[in-house]
Amino acid sequence: MLERKPLVSDKIIRKERDAKVLLIDPERSSWVVVSKSMADLLCKLDGSKTVEEIIRDTNDRVQKDVSQQLISGFEKLFRLGVFKNDDDYSNYQSQTLDQVYFNLTKKCNLQCIYCYASAGMNNALKEMPLDFWNNVVMQLKQLNPRSSICLTGGEALLFDGFWRLAEKIRENGLGLSLITNGTLAKPDDAPRFKSLFHNIKISLDSLDENINAVTRGTGVLRKAMRFIDRLIAEDFKPTIMVVVTKENAHRLSEFKAVFEDRVNMIYQPMYVMGRASDDDILGLTAAQYYSALDSAKIDKMKEENTIVRNRRLVWCGMGRNVLSIEADGRIYPCHLLHNEELKLGDLNQDDISAIWSRSSFRKNSVDDIEECCTCEIRYLCGAPCRARAYFVKGSIFRKDPLCPDFIRRSHIDNMFTS
Numbered sequence: 001m002l003e004r005k006p007l008v009s010d011k012i013i014r015k016e017r018d019a020k021v022l023l024i025d026p027e028r029s030s031w032v033v034v035s036k037s038m039a040d041l042l043c044k045l046d047g048s049k050t051v052e053e054i055i056r057d058t059n060d061r062v063q064k065d066v067s068q069q070l071i072s073g074f075e076k077l078f079r080l081g082v083f084k085n086d087d088d089y090s091n092y093q094s095q096t097l098d099q100v101y102f103n104l105t106k107k108c109n110l111q112c113i114y115c116y117a118s119a120g121m122n123n124a125l126k127e128m129p130l131d132f133w134n135n136v137v138m139q140l141k142q143l144n145p146r147s148s149i150c151l152t153g154g155e156a157l158l159f160d161g162f163w164r165l166a167e168k169i170r171e172n173g174l175g176l177s178l179i180t181n182g183t184l185a186k187p188d189d190a191p192r193f194k195s196l197f198h199n200i201k202i203s204l205d206s207l208d209e210n211i212n213a214v215t216r217g218t219g220v221l222r223k224a225m226r227f228i229d230r231l232i233a234e235d236f237k238p239t240i241m242v243v244v245t246k247e248n249a250h251r252l253s254e255f256k257a258v259f260e261d262r263v264n265m266i267y268q269p270m271y272v273m274g275r276a277s278d279d280d281i282l283g284l285t286a287a288q289y290y291s292a293l294d295s296a297k298i299d300k301m302k303e304e305n306t307i308v309r310n311r312r313l314v315w316c317g318m319g320r321n322v323l324s325i326e327a328d329g330r331i332y333p334c335h336l337l338h339n340e341e342l343k344l345g346d347l348n349q350d351d352i353s354a355i356w357s358r359s360s361f362r363k364n365s366v367d368d369i370e371e372c373c374t375c376e377i378r379y380l381c382g383a384p385c386r387a388r389a390y391f392v393k394g395s396i397f398r399k400d401p402l403c404p405d406f407i408r409r410s411h412i413d414n415m416f417t418s
């Protein structure tokens, strides 16, 4: 270590908060939080001196022996991959198709007021039969045997052949998850769910019937809770998915208080799409969303595309790592973007491998997005939700409307506390 000549990028960005300094290397998705004196030292490292020489110079300058302190500081910095001449600097996000949404039906027994899929029992969209989906499973296995399928909709449990499809997916070794409103599952099926699904996400907006009823309907809470409790009794850890709106924003901490660690929690803002765009009286601004999560001590921007040191996250995944298949076989880059102008193909005419290979979104990156391409944390952030940009600003090449007040602010907070 003493022989190495550390080099810090001349593009380094410096942000100060209290006595701490956050240094960000925008090109390398690298960051570190250090004291002011260490930040001053690091910003001068141009690769010309060894660690040993740097320590000697510093000892002379401060006229005392700070060698041990600096050695452990440098060890940590090398471990974190902060320096430009580190060998372990990697890599870009995956190029493989990792997750495919099977929207089995547009029918739903509920009528949630914000439903982006505009699902309901009256939805007459054509549905493909079990054979069709089984065939897609085999195609996907060939393309990427390590990929995962998420069954969703509408309400996936209304699909005739739900269990046989789940079994087919698992027999072929693919990952399997489910997003469900939790009201149709028979409690006695809990062991079967446990044996087939890696992850079960149940949607619920509040543990207060009056609040949950506003967005998800009367009596839904009791049924969904029955399913959650049965899964927990089977030693399965379900995930509760909460859509945060003006209705429940002040009560978000209740889930943790009641379930502690027996469930995983996912919170997401309400997207203004589908039925939610009919009358957007429930949506929160980015700043309100930040405050709602912050006051309930909920992690922000740490879920799915969590920032990773020394890995460039360049795209949200749509059309590249993720595809979504509509109930009728049409295929889109994301389950939130079932829009004709973004359609990638139709599985009634082509196979998934050909459609995915042609997807132009595989080449896109955060550098293609106006307002993001000059951002110093762009490769840490990867410019999340293209669907929000599309629905709020009219283009997938605009900045996510939750930035800066939620996204950027949360990333900077997370870096300071990392």
Ligand SMILES: C[S@@+](CC[C@H](N)C(=O)[O-])C[C@H]1O[C@@H](n2cnc3c(N)ncnc32)[C@H](O)[C@@H]1O
Residues within 6 Å of the ligand: 108, 114, 115, 116, 117, 152, 153, 154, 155, 156, 179, 180, 181, 182, 201, 202, 203, 204, 241, 243, 268, 269, 270, 271, 272, 273, 274, 276
């Ligand atoms: C369309 S639903 C389909 C699966 C199932 N019916 C359910 O509700 O869990 C998928 C997920 O999207 C959420 N969702 C629906 N509309 C939304 C919106 N406008 N904004 C954010 N999330 C939404 C639902 O709460 C659910 O967690």
Ligand code: SF4
Residues within 6 Å of the ligand: 108, 109, 110, 111, 112, 115, 116, 117, 118, 119, 120, 153, 154, 155, 181
């Ligand atoms: S959010 Fe889910 S449960 Fe609610 S209407 Fe849409 S598909 Fe049905």
Ligand code: SF4
Residues within 6 Å of the ligand: 366, 371, 372, 375, 376, 377, 378, 379, 381, 382, 383, 384, 399, 400, 403, 404, 407, 408, 411
């Ligand atoms: S969304 Fe915001 S934080 Fe993320 S890259 Fe774009 S400007 Fe930067």
